Amino acid sequence: MKKITTLIAIFASSSAFANWQALPEVAPSPADNPTTAEKVELGKALYFDPRISSTGTVSCNSCHNVMTGGDDSRATSVGVDGKQGGRSAPTVWNAAFYSTQFWDGRANTLEDQAVGPMTNPVEMGAKDHAAVMSRLKNIPGYKDMFSNAFGNSDMTIDQAAKAIASYERTLITPNSAYDQFVKGNKKALTSEQQQGMKLFAEIGCNSCHSGPAFNGQHGVDIGTPVLMKFPMFNNNAYDKKYDLSADKGREEVTGKKEDANMFRIPTLRNIALTAPYFHNGSVKDLSTAVQVMAKTQLNRDLKQLEVQQIVAFLNSLTGEFPAQSLPRLPGTSGTTLIR
């Protein structure tokens, strides 16, 4: 199934036009990791626990902040020792609706993704996953939490991954103005937003940004990347101005020339809350991002009014964020694991 890639997005374009879909309120979970309250509870603690990082300063939530749009408002994120990554942190909200994870689709599942940053030297900086689990095993309270979640206290990295992914599958933002609109409340969108919605489809934004999450990945098997070349057209000033082509995207994973500048199609859900934009976070505001996308992907120069209308529509994709309780992280009585 790995070879479908961009074709899906292209085939999807015509049908998606007339097929506006609301966001599901529940994300499907894989057969080998059904979502349970116990896994979600453990996963949330792990998600917020900075002790997973070598320095004790970086948690999943540091860069994928659920108190905001699910990212960190930065072009690129800061990991241990002030090190910076090369790509902009994608939002964790609605990540369950992706068919693959990371900008280059290099992880098949949320489970696979969750353990990646742990050992990335510029993110959480752990020597290896054994080091992560060794640290967690030295936090007594986690033993019971793993046991409650998995029926044993093996405390493996796979269990940690499953728990974090289970928590992430609860991070869904339904009931945006757009969702209310497509469910029949015709007053949910302003006329400007409705104009923007029409334009979004007419000019072809939903060739890629289709389906309930606006990421072209609805109905695509998990593990199948849905990618698009970005920039598609580079005969314009934007490519140079925002250094869009420098990052080779998928090619850096596969080594194949045909994967150059191929990136996963990002969701547009809550897009108004996840500035700055693009894989390199080079564009600070949404209006500019819309202009850049129209030019680089559709070779189209939008008028100012059209940009305004599309931005108004994109604002209607901001959903309701479920209230979150703060986890209490289990302690290490009378000692610390961080030095």
Next chain:
Amino acid sequence: MKKITTLIAIFASSSAFANWQALPEVAPSPADNPTTAEKVELGKALYFDPRISSTGTVSCNSCHNVMTGGDDSRATSVGVDGKQGGRSAPTVWNAAFYSTQFWDGRANTLEDQAVGPMTNPVEMGAKDHAAVMSRLKNIPGYKDMFSNAFGNSDMTIDQAAKAIASYERTLITPNSAYDQFVKGNKKALTSEQQQGMKLFAEIGCNSCHSGPAFNGQHGVDIGTPVLMKFPMFNNNAYDKKYDLSADKGREEVTGKKEDANMFRIPTLRNIALTAPYFHNGSVKDLSTAVQVMAKTQLNRDLKQLEVQQIVAFLNSLTGEFPAQSLPRLPGTSGTTLIR
């Protein structure tokens, strides 16, 4: 009132012996900043908002993590760009029961303390408080929150300080095993813990660590530092091993020789959760910390059993942490303030 300092702690010792006190469930608030729900809500958002820092990566909660013992499990904290501070982050839990703030008592109030790290170049790194407030003013949702809290939308640094302090005054951990014991439940402490409690008073730990918060500051006017020299005795191996005398403490604030190595007496509430220990975080475990304190402050060599008993007692000071909801931080629609 600024000159009382250590005398209070010394006078307190004899009476404190027979005067075990439970932790109040509510902290007093100053006349010019009565605690209100609206201020607490605003203060909590500010407390968790990393956008206060220059890089957008460091919030109050980064170093004073309310999901744990209220600190960061590190010897010294990490601020913007991976920079490290010189002293160990004190816990935010029960900070309302201090008569002054910081290890050297250089801030009179929680309000004064709250704004210090914002402009510290190795902590949150803002150029000045105007820069902090300028950023907050560019986050539209904060305008209403300030208005709700203060009746106007001036959005001053003083208002931000008052709000953060108001939130911090809610961070109290009552009903520890110790509290239950002193309220009459004689089964709340094990016999080992009761032995430790007795020993704690007999050898003189509560010369300084007296009162409900075990910080010698009960009944002391806010703004009056309660300090003690540490180490008091340096004719032992610990001073060198843990580099205890290097930090001149209060002298660095006042420039006075008599303030050399004078530090605020820290609370022992939740001490089992706030390793590593001391102003420089040099001691990793609580047993060693107890031995060091007995030797450097009381010139006493504790037997292993005595250490165990005192540690058991200190474990009884871990309280109940009130459940916290995660704030939703107001957004900046379609743009970011961080670059």
